[in-house]
Amino acid sequence: MAQLQWDGMERVATFAQLTGVDALGLISTILQAAQAVRRNKETCQELVQEIQLIRDLLRMLQDPEMMCREEIVNALSGLEGTLKEAYTLVTSCRDCSAMYRFFMGWKQADQFRRIKKKIAKHLRFYPMISHADLTRRLEKLATSAALSTCSSQDAQEVQASSSTSHPNPELRSDSKKSSNLTSLRNILLLPKSSQFDVQNHFRAAEVPHELEKGQEETQSTDNDEEHHQAGYHDATQTSSDRKSRSWWHDMIPSNKSADAAKAHIVPRAVELFTLAELAMATMNFSLDRKIGTGRFGTVYRGKLPEGHEVAIKRKTEDSGYLGMEEFRAEVTIHSLLHHKHIVHLIGCCVVEKEKRWSSLRIKVEEERMLVFEYMKNGSLSDHLHGPSTSSPSSPVTASWKMRIEILLGASRAIDYLHSYAVPPVIHRNIKPANILLDSSWVPHLSDFSLAVTCDDAEFDDIPIAGTRGYLDPEYLCTGTPKPASDVYSFGAVMLEVLSGRKPLSHWQEEDSDGDSPMDLVSDTLQLIRAGRVLDVLDRRPTEEPTIRQFEAVDLVARTAVHCLQEKGEDRPAMSDIVARLQEALEFIRCDNE
Numbered sequence: 213m214a215q216l217q218w219d220g221m222e223r224v225a226t227f228a229q230l231t232g233v234d235a236l237g238l239i240s241t242i243l244q245a246a247q248a249v250r251r252n253k254e255t256c257q258e259l260v261q262e263i264q265l266i267r268d269l270l271r272m273l274q275d276p277e278m279m280c281r282e283e284i285v286n287a288l289s290g291l292e293g294t295l296k297e298a299y300t301l302v303t304s305c306r307d308c309s310a311m312y313r314f315f316m317g318w319k320q321a322d323q324f325r326r327i328k329k330k331i332a333k334h335l336r337f338y339p340m341i342s343h344a345d346l347t348r349r350l351e352k353l354a355t356s357a358a359l360s361t362c363s364s365q366d367a368q369e370v371q372a373s374s375s376t377s378h379p380n381p382e383l384r385s386d387s388k389k390s391s392n393l394t395s396l397r398n399i400l401l402l403p404k405s406s407q408f409d410v411q412n413h414f415r416a417a418e419v420p421h422e423l424e425k426g427q428e429e430t431q432s433t434d435n436d437e438e439h440h441q442a443g444y445h446d447a448t449q450t451s452s453d454r455k456s457r458s459w460w461h462d463m464i465p466s467n468k469s470a471d472a473a474k475a476h477i478v479p480r481a482v483e484l485f486t487l488a489e490l491a492m493a494t495m496n497f498s499l500d501r502k503i504g505t506g507r508f509g510t511v512y513r514g515k516l517p518e519g520h521e522v523a524i525k526r527k528t529e530d531s532g533y534l535g536m537e538e539f540r541a542e543v544t545i546h547s548l549l550h551h552k553h554i555v556h557l558i559g560c561c562v563v564e565k566e567k568r569w570s571s572l573r574i575k576v577e578e579e580r581m582l583v584f585e586y587m588k589n590g591s592l593s594d595h596l597h598g599p600s601t602s603s604p605s606s607p608v609t610a611s612w613k614m615r616i617e618i619l620l621g622a623s624r625a626i627d628y629l630h631s632y633a634v635p636p637v638i639h640r641n642i643k644p645a646n647i648l649l650d651s652s653w654v655p656h657l658s659d660f661s662l663a664v665t666c667d668d669a670e671f672d673d674i675p676i677a678g679t680r681g682y683l684d685p686e687y688l689c690t691g692t693p694k695p696a697s698d699v700y701s702f703g704a705v706m707l708e709v710l711s712g713r714k715p716l717s718h719w720q721e722e723d724s725d726g727d728s729p730m731d732l733v734s735d736t737l738q739l740i741r742a743g744r745v746l747d748v749l750d751r752r753p754t755e756e757p758t759i760r761q762f763e764a765v766d767l768v769a770r771t772a773v774h775c776l777q778e779k780g781e782d783r784p785a786m787s788d789i790v791a792r793l794q795e796a797l798e799f800i801r802c803d804n805e
């Protein structure tokens with residue numbers, strides 16, 4: 213324990229000595245101030261999360277050698293100023309007077325944007341530093357593990373002192389040790405290529421060979437045998453280990469490792485599930501566990517052995533999902549994204565299934581599954597148009613405030629994709645069916661099956677994709693997706709939320725040759741431009757909106773018009789949309805105060 217405390221002090225000293233800044237002190241002051249904010253709570257919370265990342269970063273910077281690196285010192289220069297600005301901004305959010313709101317609303321949104329950009333700059337070496345820290349911890353763990361296995365007596369001593377005071381906290385208790393090894397297994401499941409190709413900066417990760425072998429052995433269960441007998445080959449199983457390993461190691465194209473290194477956020481470790489584990493979680497993919505079906509497969513609700521509820525998207529080759537390349541791209545992109553309004557990808561699974569075509573021929577098909585955190589309250593679309601709309605208990609159906617909160621959350625997720633993810637990501641399938649709601653009605657953007665990164669140089673090879681009714685007409689003409697294409701789709705979502713109407717009527721959805729796919733868009737745009745917003749509004753939240761509600765929905769309507777401009781360059785950036793929705797929400801909140 214004493215050793216741990218000393219380590220912590222040493223870290224602080226290292227950073228403070230080298231920079232002359234008590235950044236950790238400043239950070240804890242900001243975190244305290246953030247607890248008392250009365251306005252812009254969500255934006256402050258996001259800022260706090262990023263500031264916490266800076267704190268984690270500083271704590272990882274315990275190696276003085278690293279702090280001497282020019283690129284890191286440069287990235288951290290100006291940190292004091294940024295933190296002071298962040299403090300001033302956060303404390304200004306304590307003031308809740310109407311006058312303050314009137315004069316400061318827009319200015320604050322601008323300041324938040326500026327500070328977030330500065331923080332992103334400070335965090336740009338996060339992946340490399342985190343990688344170096346991880347390597348250091350792995351080496352420490354591997355050394356301890358080697359020490360503990362070299363003599364059985366030593367191992368017994370470790371067990372005997374498991375719950376007390378082993379000097380290495382990672383070996384302090386058996387359960388702690390096994391959970392560390394589980395998370396290690398998860399970390400190691402990332403292909404080597406994705407473990408930050410940082411040869412110009414730091415030594416590449418060396419995964420201890422013994423640990424790799426161990427991780428494979430832990431994956432087989434009794435149930436696997438049953439599935440082999442039923443004609444399944446789980447590509448992650450021992451019988452096809454070589455294939456499994458090369459599949460996984462090939463999973464992320466090597467050129468993506470550079471992207472990962474550039475990202476200011478570390479790729480999340482994606483867990484590799486076996487078919488047996490997922491079959492068990494879903495009662496063998498039983499019908500009553502089915503949540504919904506999309507173009508690319510079926511989604512099931514499942515429960516993992518630890519009790520964690522998940523949604524399992526099962527994609528088959530028949531479903532029209534394009535193939536392994538797209539699956540890899542989806543997992544790669546999704547694992548790089550960390551945002552409170554983006555559905556968390558927990559893991560995936562690939563299995564081979566034998567299908568008998570005739571007495572002589574057997575065809576081998578691949579099935580791919582993705583495991584996500586479960587979103588208990590379904591999709592925004594379900595609440596606007598599904599059976600739950602008849603239920604007055606759906607707050608989405610009944611409340612303008614909730615609808616605007618959902619739009620705001622989703623817009624923040626898209627803003628993150630466009631402006632903070634590195635490389636930037638274009639979702640290409642923004643629609644209410646892909647905005648999911650958790651048990652607290654917090655929105656999460658989902659479905660990255662069509663997402664592309666902005667540095668995918670050869671857009672020519674990527675077919676135009678999206679959902680009719682939300683597709684940007686400019687993208688349809690040029691074939692080149694841009695962040696502005698997502699902005700257009702989000703404009704259509706805003707109109708749908710305001711009007712409660714789908715952009716395409718049922719017959720248009722069915723008829724792929726329908727020549728007027730944008731009826732909601734063109735009808736409502738005309739009405740809004742003519743100042744007739746009231747004629748557009750869904751009357752389920754309230755028959756007559758109050759003045760504040762009207763101000764809010766009017767602002768949303770005008771923002772939607774702006775998003776639906778024909779030319780991408782005339783549309784607003786996602787960050788402006790976030791600011792306007794934030795303002796719209798403030799109007800509604802005034803109503804409730």
Ligand SMILES: Nc1ncnc2c1ncn2[C@@H]1O[C@H](COP(=O)(O)OP(=O)(O)OP(=O)(O)O)[C@@H](O)[C@H]1O
Binds near residue numbers: 508525584588646659
């Ligand atoms: N993580 C999740 N938690 C809860 N429900 C989910 C989750 N992911 C998807 N669903 C449900 O499953 C349905 C089908 O999802 P899926 O993403 O396969 O298709 P889609 O988005 O409706 O359409 P498409 O993929 O064809 O564009 C969704 O509408 C949603 O209701």
